Amino acid sequence: MKAILKVNSSLKTKMQRLEQMAEDAVKDRLVDIAQSAVKYSPVDTGAYVTSFSYSVGAGRPRGKSSKNRPRNQNPNAMRQEGLSNLMSDVSRISDLKNTTSIILRNASPHAEAVETKHGYSVFAILRNLYG
């Protein structure tokens, strides 16, 4: 006994569109998180705000030291640079729909001081908004 079930050819197309929509939603979420990360970051030398990375596995994260860098940098320009870094990371994730975890990291040496000692709490805020 057997039953042959014919799949409507448009179903496959619809599934592909659903997959694309899901991938776009994930991308939008990553963009939102990136925008918030740079928005809540303090800017002096710009080392912290330009040290965010998205990563999906091994790889060296961005991590700039503020040592010997000029102070009082333009906050908007530095935030834009930080956002561009993260957007470039998102565009490099080749198989987003099969990616199970993406890590947002700030590897500047003073990242922990920014978070707690200086009280900016960037990651605490991001976890509260998107966690």
Next chain:
Amino acid sequence: MASIYNDIRAALESHLNDTSGLPSVAYENVTFEPATGTSFLKTMFLPTLRRPAVRGLNPQQRYQGVFSVVAYTPEGKGPKEADDYANVLIEAFEATTDISFTNSDTETINVSIDYAERQQGLLDSPWYYVRVDIGWYIYK
């Protein structure tokens, strides 16, 4: 009403103050000189969101944010003391806890705890510290 933030802060800080087994607290913008070798807590009140909870005119608002408490203990004496404080904080602000507070206008609010999570212990000489982030929300 803008003063809701004053009430939320007061609710969280009162609850912290009423919790036993913790050292003295350095509240925001209050002069506090920590004595080297003596543990203390430091608080930060971080409102993150204020959004209408429903459509229509004069909607109820959802407020949310983070109440961070950092436990500082003397460096070089191991992590136990800071870990113990973190445990007390997590228990006192466990998820689903409702914290009630009545302000000077006899208006009572209930702040709900969404989560309480600790971070890794770190050194900031002469202190070793553990941070606990407490997520809160309220509809008002």
